Amino acid sequence: MDSLSVVLCFVIGLISFVLISFKKRFAYWKDRGAAYVEPTIPFGNLPIRQVHFIDTTDPIYKQKKPGYPFMGAYFFRNPVVIPTDLDFIQNILVKDFSYFHERGMYVNEEDDPLSAHMFSLDGDKWKSLRGKLSPTFTSGKMKFMFPTVVDVADRFNSTLSEILETESELELRDLLARFTTDVIGTCAFGIECNSLKNPNCKFRNYGAKIFDEPLHGPLVHLFLMLYPNVARKLHLRFFRKEVEDFFMGVVRETIDYREKNNVRRKDFMDLLIQLKNGVALDEHAQKLGRLTFEEIVAQAFVFFAAGFETSSTTMLFSLYELALNPDIQEKARQEIETVLMKYEGKLTYEAVKEMVYVDQIITESLRKYPPVVNLIRQPFKDYRVPVYSIHHDPEIFPNPDVFDPDRFTPEQIKSRHPMSFLGFGEGPRNCIGLRFGRMQSRIGLITLLKNYRLKPCAKTPIPMVFAEGKPILSPKLGVHLQIEKL
Numbered sequence: 001m002d003s004l005s006v007v008l009c010f011v012i013g014l015i016s017f018v019l020i021s022f023k024k025r026f027a028y029w030k031d032r033g034a035a036y037v038e039p040t041i042p043f044g045n046l047p048i049r050q051v052h053f054i055d056t057t058d059p060i061y062k063q064k065k066p067g068y069p070f071m072g073a074y075f076f077r078n079p080v081v082i083p084t085d086l087d088f089i090q091n092i093l094v095k096d097f098s099y100f101h102e103r104g105m106y107v108n109e110e111d112d113p114l115s116a117h118m119f120s121l122d123g124d125k126w127k128s129l130r131g132k133l134s135p136t137f138t139s140g141k142m143k144f145m146f147p148t149v150v151d152v153a154d155r156f157n158s159t160l161s162e163i164l165e166t167e168s169e170l171e172l173r174d175l176l177a178r179f180t181t182d183v184i185g186t187c188a189f190g191i192e193c194n195s196l197k198n199p200n201c202k203f204r205n206y207g208a209k210i211f212d213e214p215l216h217g218p219l220v221h222l223f224l225m226l227y228p229n230v231a232r233k234l235h236l237r238f239f240r241k242e243v244e245d246f247f248m249g250v251v252r253e254t255i256d257y258r259e260k261n262n263v264r265r266k267d268f269m270d271l272l273i274q275l276k277n278g279v280a281l282d283e284h285a286q287k288l289g290r291l292t293f294e295e296i297v298a299q300a301f302v303f304f305a306a307g308f309e310t311s312s313t314t315m316l317f318s319l320y321e322l323a324l325n326p327d328i329q330e331k332a333r334q335e336i337e338t339v340l341m342k343y344e345g346k347l348t349y350e351a352v353k354e355m356v357y358v359d360q361i362i363t364e365s366l367r368k369y370p371p372v373v374n375l376i377r378q379p380f381k382d383y384r385v386p387v388y389s390i391h392h393d394p395e396i397f398p399n400p401d402v403f404d405p406d407r408f409t410p411e412q413i414k415s416r417h418p419m420s421f422l423g424f425g426e427g428p429r430n431c432i433g434l435r436f437g438r439m440q441s442r443i444g445l446i447t448l449l450k451n452y453r454l455k456p457c458a459k460t461p462i463p464m465v466f467a468e469g470k471p472i473l474s475p476k477l478g479v480h481l482q483i484e485k486l
Ligand code: HEM
Pocket: 118, 119, 120, 130, 302, 303, 304, 306, 307, 308, 310, 311, 314, 366, 371, 372, 375, 376, 422, 423, 424, 425, 426, 427, 428, 429, 430, 431, 432, 433, 434, 436, 437, 438, 441
């Protein structure tokens, strides 16, 4: 045989080997009698072009088959479960939680201490942190932080009103991200960063870097999740070093200052410092040991990362829908005025709790535009609960494209399956910051609706187009609205 024939044989052999191995792998769901979507080599059921995360699961969910609790799919060569039945989802998230408590995210404590935060950690470390930090999110603690959030909202309002002296149409995505950055900057780090007034505020710049300029592209992210041990050996990080240095520096300075000057404030940092010093925050809470400095930084960081963009996009989509639905906007404004009159014009914790229609608007916005579009659980296979698809399933929410806050009256909620709304996830691994997220979104919305009327303008994206490749559901080109001072 000449050398060309040898090379040809080798190439043909290699291709045959790869094809047979893919074929074998792609028989996984068929062999088990599951309902599945036919995969293609090499991406499985993943779309080839750069897409939003919705597109990784929604086309599969839409092919769901009656009588089957899930659709089998493949992300590259890996079999993935896309649950389609709400009882089955309840088993995963709640009833069988003891088997489904892991997310399987990449953590590299040594090279990248920020990655060791509660969202990514699994096993005993997650359990211990969740136990330690749950008492920081009780309704009592929310009441304690409420005045701090209202102060930030007041500052936000006065800066916005200054901007509106010269402009009437504004892009709101960045503006609202600045508001929630200021809230979390104040509540998680105790830093008064008026990022709205100061566009070069470091908190906003580093916050934007986390989501808008991730260190790696989607392929490397997948590599980190699929081969974490190799990635750790290669010392691969998840977050940029400069982001780590910034957050480490801020937390170190804050703790040093507070401990030296005996400063106590109504914020998460105060609660985290107490945990560092071994103080049990809740009489019922188990004493689970102290938090180390690195653990404090990683948790303060995740409060920031998980808390600012989720809440700002919740407000953003709510305002977008209110601008398109002036009747709903007026009804909300009337509720705000009526309740405030009862409380002598003061935005108190109790007043906000009474504004139930505003809360229904937030929930309806989270239904139509859930910031986290898939929930991940990884017992032994990858499970992706398709939140966006469930929220848009006409069998669960008739006319899903219509924005209707009345879907969330107590009677309507009772009439549906408990797993039909998953905006904050469900079960013991749901969103720990749910109360805080709702609180800051309510305060922000109330402040804006009380003082301004919102209308669509020529630049408003109708219909909404989502940004591709972003972990949090967000509009592609921001949301421009016309804002009138009342
Ligand atoms: C409207 C605002 C928010 C939304 C829609 C939201 C949504 C979510 C969702 C869907 C999850 C995953 C739940 C699951 O897998 O079942 C999650 C987890 C988490 N969220 Fe939020 N979130 C919001 C605000 C916040 C805030 C303000 C904080 C912190 C201050 C926060 C901190 C976290 C953390 C630490 C986790 C991981 C919990 C764990 O693994 O134990 N979130 N969030």
